[in-house]
Amino acid sequence: MNEISETREAREARLQGLGCKRKRVEDIRFTQGKGSYVDDLKLPGMLFGDFHRSPYGHARVKSIDTSKAKAVPGVLAVLTAADLKPLKLDWMPTLAGDVQAVLAGDKVLFQGQEIAFVVATDRYIAADAADLIEVEYEELPALVDPFKAMAEGAPILREDIKDKTEGAHGKRKHPNHIFTWEIGDHETTDLAFRDAEVTIKELISYQRVHPCPLETCQSVASFDKIKGELTVWGTFQAPHVVRTVAAILSGIPEHKIHVIAPDIGGGFGNKVGVYPGYVCAIVASIVTGRPVKWVEDRIENLSATAFARDYHMTTEIAATKAGKVTGLRVHVLADHGAFDACADPSKWPAGFFNIVTGSYDFPTAHVTVDGVYTNKAPGGVAYRCSFRVTEAAYCIERAMDILAQKLGLDPAELRMRNFIRREQFPYHSALGWEYDSGDYHTAMQKALDTVGYQALRAEQRAKQEAFRRGETREVMGIGVSFFTEIVGAGPSKNCDILGIAMFDSAEIRIHPTGAVIARMGTKSQGQSHETTYAQIIASEIGIPADDVMVEEGNTDTAPYGLGTYGSRSTPTAAAATAMACRKIKAKAQMIAAHLLEVHHDDVEFDIDRFRVKGMPERFKTMKDIAWTAYNAPPPGLEPGLEAVSYYDPPNMTYPFGAYICVMDIDLDTGVAKVRRFYALDDCGTRINPMIIEGQVHGGLTEAFAIAMGQEIAYDEIGNVKGASFMDFFLPTAVETPKWETDFTVTPSPHHPIGAKGVGESPNVGGVPAFSNAVNDALAFLGATHIQMPHDAWRIWKAAEALGAQG
Amino acid sequence: MIPGPFAYHRPRSLAEAVALCAAHPDDGRPLAGGHSLVPMMKLRLATPDHLIDLGAVAELKGVRREGNGWVIGATTTQAALITDPNLAQAIPILRETAQQIADPQVRSCGTIGGNVANGDPGNDMPALMMCLDATFRLAGANGTREVKARDFYQGAYVTALEPGELLTAITIPHPPAGHGYAYEKLKRKIGDYATAAAAVMLTLAGGRITTCAISLTNVAPTPLLAADAAAATIGQKPEEATFAEAAHRAEAITEPTPDGRGPADYRTKMAGVMVRRALARAVARASA
Incomplete structure (x- = not known):
């Protein structure tokens, strides 16, 4: 390629940067059935978990008999709340400041609630054994109408917190009340209504629906007893947060937990939180010393997850x-x-x-x-x-x-x-x-x-x-x-999850040949980050998007971030990407000036190169600069060409x-x-x-x-x-x-x-x-x-x- | 979504299949296309100990002319019904109905025999078979017998099939030339059962309706032959008032279950709307 005679338009087009209708690079594997999802993972000795779930919406659990399930050949363990309690894992914190039963103890509170987790050598045995668990219930009146939740005499659902008058978000005025949240100006609003020429009032309901991603929630947990390390593959929209929560819950040091979100078949918010299935798979792996896979089916997904x-x-x-x-x-x-x-x-x-x-x-x-x-x-x-x-x-x-x-x-x-x-x-x-x-x-x-x-x-x-x-x-x-x-x-002034500020991050490394690896704290579930982040990098530092590999989802390699939901990837991680590129560009400018033997103020960026101002024929491409960055950096400048940015958006x-x-x-x-x-x-x-x-x-x-x-x-x-x-x-x-x-x-x-x-x-x-x-x-x-x-x-x-x- | 344990059999001949079914009258289930049975097994609503796969029994497949009618083998797929040129000519309503069952993938596996023998009130073919006055051939340990479609359905999933009996073929009388027909189905989406559906076969002469059969899908525990509704049209002019009266009479015999498709009164009304529309379309297709 003749780098001098090529038109600016051709150079621009080659980058496939911002505004380009670049084809999705992910589709090369997805359209050929070569995506790699959690359920594709097969590990030696891997076991399968399956839940026994509540058929009732509200009932007291009088007894749980797992003996028949345990007797099925191929069943290695059956976990119940009684097994999790000594580990302090029968309850887990939710992202909203509440607690949720991992496995139901005294009471079930919704149809489909998890009661016991069967671990077996294959899926069919696990399902057969889960069917053999016998639970004795005392049915209680169910509360399904939210308008009746705070009525006098309403059945009290959460006996675990029934005497707690202070919730995570202030006073609770009824045992079934979680919080009251208030914002705005009560008085001036009342005045506006008092003086209004016209008013309308309507109860506008938005019914309960479900995100229903095509791939259901699933995970594989593998605990290495020798190293004391836990690896969890899962359908996680926010893998780093999962790791932090797992470290807090399990007591395993955060650096010894490896959370990996491989390809994800849609999330839509359903895969942000932590589910009992993840916790049970982890515990079962620790108990059995073998990897444990948990994959929910469609009915479980629609009736029990978020x-x-x-x-x-x-x-x-x-x-x-x-x-x-x-x-x-x-x-x-x-x-x-x-x-x-x-x-x-x-x-x-x-x-x-x-x-x-x-x-x-x-x-x-x-x-x-x-x-x-x-x-x-x-x-x-x-x-x-x-x-x-x-x-x-x-x-x-x-x-x-x-x-x-x-x-x-x-x-x-x-x-x-x-x-x-x-x-x-x-x-x-x-x-x-x-x-x-x-x-x-x-x-x-x-x-x-x-x-x-x-x-x-x-x-x-x-x-x-x-x-x-x-x-x-x-x-x-x-x-x-x-x-x-x-x-x-979001801006850390507004937003955190369990105290973790909601910044996001990008780490970009230019290799000597000008090829790029970029890693972000977000996680695509179909949003095509691999395609679009590369386009930002292409426009920012002038390396073709095709020469950029974007990786997310592995907490060992990706910088810490809060994940992908709430349309946050572009406002946060894409911003971090641009900012990291600009750090790289600043160093590249020094190197270009050195190579061109001019002061760095005398070079300017032009699509895919730095050129001497007023002398467009004197330039160094980003590829030239990358090679130099590693092999002949200017005196006083350390080798390498990479940058990390943690971006806390201002708004x-x-x-x-x-x-x-x-x-x-x-x-x-x-x-x-x-x-x-x-x-x-x-x-x-x-x-x-x-x-x-x-x-x-x-x-x-x-x-x-x-x-x-x-x-x-x-x-x-x-x-x-x-x-x-x-x-x-x-x-x-x-x-x-x-x-x-x-x-x-x-x-x-x-x-x-x-x-x-x-x-x-x-x-x-x-x-x-x-x-x-x-x-x-x-x-x-x-x-x-x-x-x-x-x-x-x-x-x-x-x-x-x-x-x-x- | 994981079925319980079962033994799998794959008979190679009709005799072998009939013998296997007869040998497992209570704990065996024949498997044709599997699009009703397998989901039921995955939900563990059906837990047969013996699954008798009819896929390799050649005698159960195919369509042929026999006397003044047609014989359709039980494991003939919906896709085969749709693509059979002779059937499309002779009994076009069969094609029209089959095309409204589920989606192409399901129609490639799903069979007419499975559809009619399962006794699922949501299936489309049972009502059509009643409308066409079809006869089912049943084979069991004591030989074969024939039962009219109109006498076959006793309740939801309850039919005239005796334990151990296998439905082997369906015979359908050759409809008169110039007949009008329509299968009108209201459904929420592709793959859904009918909210309500109606099959109509009729003939016209001298500007009047001379013969008419009407049947209804999924508005009662069984498919319904709306005989009273059909009778109301005989000798009448094919016009809106006639259709409305038939619809009214059809509505009167429905007993729909309220479900996600709508409450009972709505589904009854929809049965009427389907009858009206099917009559209008059948009339438009009939030779006067």
Whole structure:
């Protein structure tokens, strides 16, 4: 290659840096079935664990008889709470400051709760033996309705803490109460409502759903008695945190614990926390001296590992008749299940729910959240969103539509009248956040223009007339949603998990030939970090992305980081990547100046090289510099070319977007069909537009599933209904609508490359768009708010309640 | 999701298969496509000690003309039904129904015999067999016998099959030329059982409906022959009022179980909607 004659464009293109639609390097192995997942791991002498689980939602455990299971040939051990107790491992801390039973002792608190762990030479024997465990129960009344949790005479669930009046987040006012979290200005908000010309109030519920990654949760633990070292392979979104927690729990020194997260088949928040299966596999490996694998099945995953949402939001808006919002008041009843195992930053028991003022300039707001225990699986994780941000976005976006309806205003117009204006950024919200940047009016207008919004409204009116004349049973809905996300947890001033500050990290090493190995503290579960981090490095230091290998997930080699969830990888580890590159670049500049025999102020960076200012033909490529860095560094400079950066972001980032959903509903069956879905996302600087598009497609598909059918429901005695793919709605390609994507670019002013993160935006913005479309379709019949999920029978029933079923 | 222990048998002939089934009347289960039985075994809802795999029994496969009807071997797959050109010509509703079962992968394994013999009210073929007035051939230790589809279903997973008996083939009378047909199925997603479904076969003459059979899927513990609904259409003009009356009568015989597909009243209404739509589509397809 002729490095002098090559055009700047060709050199730029060769790097495949920022903005390039670079193909995913991970797909080379994934599309050939050559990914390496936990369940692919086979170790000599490896054993398999399986749980015996509670069939009851709430029961006292009178006795556990494991003798028949232990007698099965091939069974090496059966663990119960009694075995874990002497090790002080029968309970474990949760990320939310609560404790969770690893194996149930006196009581079971949800259907599917772990009671005993069978360890056997193969999976089939373990499953057969788990079936032979005999547990005697005394059934207790189950508490499944969170609205009844704090009632007088409600069954007391957590006897272990029933006398504790002080919880991890303040006073507890009932044995089933976990916390009350309050933020905002009570008094000024009350005044705003007192003086309001118009108010609305609605209970907006976001049903319990499940992240449901294709790969379930699993781990392999291997304890080496000779070295005293523990290695755990697992589906961990945050491997370093798992290691720290494991060290604290087990007493094994942190450096003797090796946590490895190999390829992960989707996480979506489900793989952030620590589950009893991991702990039992570790204990079983220590007990047996052999590696132990635990792999949950789909029903276990859906019914026992972390769920999401279950937020019941009583929402009020005060406004003027002219459609200007003057106050927001929200009370949330949060169903956390049997243990508080939310994976929020420790000081934020309701996550970042205080983003609930959304994209609007609310002068005042007040939020209270009550967390309660019920006889359901623990969790409350951020399913493809930042902590409780989907709940908040759904709340405000639904409420804005309800307000528009009451005012007789178009929902898009109401939003336009209340958006935070471009010149108000950085914007301090009434609930305490500093929004970094945004241009909401431009994004909304682009969305409305692209879909031909006014023409759609005209078509809708015509269809409503035809319906009234009895000519059609089809109605049309237009769902508008404008969301603001808050991602990138986070600044250590705001966020920590169990005291661990939520920075993230990158370690970049340039080898003598100019090839690069880069390691980060995050962990991709499908987000394509191997592709996109390499692109940042390519643009920052001028080495082609193809010459960069990105590695994550091995706590022995990767620098400490808090993992991947809450769209935090781009705001934190990508920022660390850019900062580490800049350290390398500074040293490279010294070396280039030395090689070019000029002062370092006289050289400048140019795509893939340093050149002498004003003399573009005099340059040294990064490859030349790398070789020199190792083999002939300038006098006084130590050899090598590498850097580490730990990045504590100064602020969160605030991606936003405008989504519009056009839906046709057959009222005879209640079947809703998405005719068109337009998604405009502004995630700041776009690292890889193709991957952004893929992320948006995936997130919208999940949002579609949630809004239109997903639900983890319980019957009145605490049985999980429909925890399999027969009932839990996971759309196939046939059900999935076609997605149209678009964008604006408003860079983050505080992020080194201006990027904000995008993976979760489509879930956050998508759910209200679908739900608003359903509600909009039935609004002309008198509907104000119809609860999700909007599956066919519920839509049909809603229409029936409005008198539209004859 | 791991089945309990069982012995596996793979008979090579029909006689051997019948003998094995007869030898294990209570603790054996024949395995055809396995798409109902294997999931039940994984959930340990079915725990047969002997699994008798019919996959290697050639006599159980295939479609042939016999007298004034068609004989379909029990282990003929849904995919084979869909691609059989003669069946598509003679009994197109069979193809239309098979195409609405699950997805291509499942249809490549799932068989018509397994679908009708399991007695699962969610399966689509049982109601269709009632609509087509099919007959099932059953083989057991004491020889073979025939039972009409319309007499076969007794309750959820309870059929006229005696312990140890094997369903070997299905015979279907050749439908009249120019008949109209439709299988209308409402489901939540690909792979789901019907929220409600209706099969309709009819003929028209002189602007009136002359013959009609209607059956319903998954709105009762068994598939239902909606005889009263069909009777209401005979001699009537093929118009909305006729369809509405039939739908109304069909709704009256449903006893759906409330589940994730909807409450009972909704599923009853959907049975009516499916009947109306199936009648309208069948009429549009029939030669006047």
